[in-house]
Amino acid sequence: MDDVQPYNRMALISTIVEHKPGVLFKVSNMFRRRGFNIESISVGPTEHPDLARMTIMIRGDEKIAGQVVKQLRKLVEVISVQILDEDQTVQRELALVKIRVENPDIRREIMDYTNIFRGRIVDVAPNSLIVEITGTPDKMDAFINLIRRFGILELSRTGITALSRGEATIIKTVRAI
């Protein structure tokens, strides 16, 4: 689909689904079939063993986000869907970055940046380091841009996970059903 407009807007959608095999397929297949673009998706169990949470960042305006929510709700395995308001949401992402280390000066410099970004060195080898860094996607991007010049050997980002601030939960609504 070459004529798809690039959307600069992003929307963050949180959804509670049945924690069963095949559910991720059904959700992602819906996105593919309807031509919605997933920017990132993170999936994991919740405090209830039979429920999983998917946090999906999509590219699209409010109208597209609204359509995504309605299409998600139609899936029988999807129990609850919410568009997260960025201001009212805690967003985090985790990245592991393997960086080339050519000399001790570079190693020191990377360690300094890691400290500033409150990251951790989780692997040390003669010619490389792995840095673990957690934060908002912006912070992630800033760190990665900063250390790019040393040479990134490998990069793995989890995609965003998020929860709305305050007492309200979507699980509570789920439990009430």
Place this chain on the structure above:
Amino acid sequence: MEEISGAKALLEALKREKVDVIFGIPGGAILPVYDELYESDIRHILCRHEQSAAHMADGYARATGRPGVCFATSGPGATNLVTGIATAYMDSSPVVAVTGQVPKAMIGKDSFQEIDIIGITTPITKHNFQPLKAREIPMVVKAAFYIASTGRPGPVLIDIPKDVQTEKDEIAFTDEVKLRGYNPYIPLRMDEVKKAVKLIYDSEKPVILAGGGVKSSNAFEELRELSEMIQAPVATTLMGKGAFPEDHPLSLGIVGMHGTPEANRLTMEADVVLAIGIRFSDRTTGNIEEFCVDSKLIHIDIDEAEIEKNKDVDVAIVGDAKEALKTIIEALRSNGIAGKEGWRERVLTIKEYYKGENMDEHPKLTPPSVLKTLRKMLPEDAIITTEVGQNQMWAALHFKVFKPRTFISSGGLGTMGFGFPAAIGAKVAAPHVPVVDVAGDGSFCMTENSLSTAVAEKIPVIVLILNNERLGMVAQWQRLFYGRRYSAVELRNPDFVKLAESYGAQGWRVADINELKDALSRSLESEIPSVIDVPISPEEDVMPMVPPGKGLAEIMGVT
């Protein structure tokens, strides 16, 4: 508790859903189920291709409003169902398909006749299941019927590995279904209803567009009541045909690409359009940018995802059409609304204006004369199905439907070969009314082998072939839009009379209207299936027509 097999549990669960007939074909991976069927009192109708099995179940469902059931084996049996399932999905028809699967331990090994039918049917089913324990089967069947038949109906597939069919366990049955991710009952938002009522109340020129959703929710009485109350003419989509009696003074027939001139004209003239159970398909709206730009739009649909999917509207009511219409009628009544007489006059004038040209009855065999003759010969409650293409559009334009669920056609997917097996399914559901498949020669050849089923199972449907010896609609587009460059449309057909006879059915080739009448009356009395071959001109176009991509105002073939 006695131990029973998964296969037995399946049939018991189906009986609890009041299933009285199953359309299917056995095969290796569903043998345990067929072994149980051997001593079951559920009727099984043996098909000749799984696509037809799915269409028959679909025809049964559309004629009754209750889920139709089909069975197929794994692999090719399951993939052959796909066109039938997709057809039901696009037209929101409640079909429950059961497929056999290779044993659990063989899944994922590319075993003989193994196919990932769950993956394949995910985008074309409302939901699908693969029970991995025999004891799950009763709940899965219960849920499948519940999902298929509630909310916006649709097909559901159950894929059962062979070892789950044979597994024995103490299996409990249930009448309860708990699905925390599925709640088809959506309470109406009264603020939206009030806005709709205000728009209707203030309108001078209201038009109602009724779609398949009116049929699904059995809102026929309410639709008629509202139409008469506010004197709003009713145009239907192809899927909505039959939702409103077409002999009613306020009926406009179908709207859209091959809509009637009065439906297309008045829809564009309206100041308020009330769209009920429709999804604003491109075949209905023409160019969507030009559709109803000057009118206020009210959209009622039970599927919230249809709201503003294709068309932005002024008021959206998510909910059951019957309930929404009742609420609107009640609110209007308490407001003391009177019908808009000036508008009624205008509607009747426009209808009268276009009446002359498509009302003729020719002695010659033209599609309109054939369909009008057919209408006259059939009782009001007769069911017609159609194939897809010119035959379908001619039937939609020229065959008037008076009763709900008596016009059955593949609208969304546009599946050639649907009409004949769907007619068989409908006839099984309604054995005491005549069922006629209005076919084209191209479409009929796609599933003509269902004649075997119809003959063997004594299902006397009638196939009326409008035979122009080509893929007529494709030829029409080539004629109109491709400079008459006829590419791959001419058909060298079999002798349909001999074909019918070789299957044990009966056939006629008719030369004029009198012969047609004779063949029809003999078919209607017959206890075996009939094929009536009606030669028509290959140059005949379906008119009127709104060319693809154009607005409804740019209708062709109207003077």
